[in-house]
Amino acid sequence: MKCINCDTDNNLKDRTANMGRCKSCNHPFAFEPTAMPTDTKLTDPFFAKLITDLSANNTLFFTPRQLYYLLDKRLRSKFIKTNIVANPFGGIGCGLFLVVFVTILLNKFFQLSLDLVIPISFSLVTAAAVWTIAENALSPQINRHVRQKSIKTLEIMTGMILLAGLPVSIVTKTPVGIISSIVIGLSAIWLSVDRKRKQSKIFDKFLVEQSQFETWLNKWTSINNQPAKILSAPQTASLPAAPNLEVTAYSFDRVVVCDQPTIAQILISNNFHFENNCAILTIDGYPQSIFTTTIKMLRRNPDLKVYALHNCSPSGVKLVRRLRTEETWFPDPEIPIIDVGILPRQIMENLDVMTPQSTASAQTAQQLAPDIRTSLTPPELEWLDAGCYLELESFSPQKLIQILQRAINESRELAVVEGGDMLIMDSNPGFYTVDSFG
Secondary structure, eight states: OBOTTTOOBOOHHHHHHTTTBOTTTOOBOSOOGGGSOGGGOOOHHHHHHHHHHHTTTTTSOBOHHHHHHHHHHHHHHHHHHTSTTTSHHHHHHHHHHHHHHHHHHHHHHHOOOHHHHHHHHHHHHHHHHHHHHHHHTTOTTSOHHHHHHHHHHHHHHHHHIIIIIHHHHHHTTOHHHHHHHHHHHHHHHHHHHHHHHHGGGOOOOOSSOHHHHHHHHHHHHHHHOOOTTBOOOOOOOOOOOOOOHHHHTOOOSEEEEESSHHHHHHHHHTTHHHHTTEEEEETTOOSTTTHHHHHHHHHTOTTOEEEEEOOBSTTGGGHHHHHHHSTTSOOOTTSOEEEEEOOHHHHTTOTTSOOOBOHHHHHHHHTSOHHHHHTSOHHHHHHHHTTBOBOGGGSOHHHHHHHHHHHHHHTSSOOOOTTSSEEEOSSSTTEEEESOOO
């Protein structure tokens, strides 16, 4: 492992001899990969690269939660690369090796003829591969894309076993091959059908617990100082500030309303409001110091456009309706409200998006008001009622900024064109939604 301070490579012997410090500059290592589980091995360069990539080379502010999501994504990617489905050539090579190994083993201990040993070896390895791939299709540690790929691989293996293995066994008059091809082939059919049926009940699971991540981040900070662009929790209880008369005479043409203070904080810290000439607020009144003044400024602009940015969650999907129905906001139907997302329909089909699940989210979804539920499609309701959710903080600050800028650019003219990127969300006037998110 290389030292992030002087770039000297230190092997395990070096790190042990120097009490976890670099042999060249004596800088402490934050992580010891050999002491970690296989699927969560961390190194100092790996963690440093996470911070550099998330902050776009230390140019963008980010939250600890965004770092947590990126860590999980990178660890999951490393875990998937070792997967037999994600790496089919490696799986085939491993399978051939196992066939040879099992053949030698059976021949040595049971002294069977090759005519019998080879079909048995192929059968055992094929059965093991079918079962491994079937288990992959139920694994919460890999993403939906690989789970779906596992089912397709099972179907392909079924065809190969029944349409190739069985005829070859019949032609060569190999009873073991005939019996095993039928049994394993039919088992693969049943497993693929069963895994398809269970897909809607499988949810992604974080490889690292939040508490473990916080421990790692605290250790990193104690050794290498706090990352320059990491944000502290937003202050949501600050007192209103005295308005500047010159500022209050001005009005923004657009406002981004978030459902979470952390998202507003990310946008404000990265100067999104300056670069895009827009106000940034949250539905619950953050930032408190300028909230009342900003609302008054916005109400004076007849060309105002409102952009809703929210988590894909029960509370998130309520944001647009709150903006229209609460007097604090914009009950005037002449003011257009653009739902940037995230809505379930925007990401449900994206197999690469992580979709965790919680019982609390499921309960909240089932208690949504009837008018909110009727605004969602049956698949969206099923998705939310199952407890699925997706947080905006699962996206990098750079990606969030790009998505929001694109929505603003595409909505400069709110003309609804068939096949375009902006569509009327429902029959209520003044509501729009973006087709996709990210």
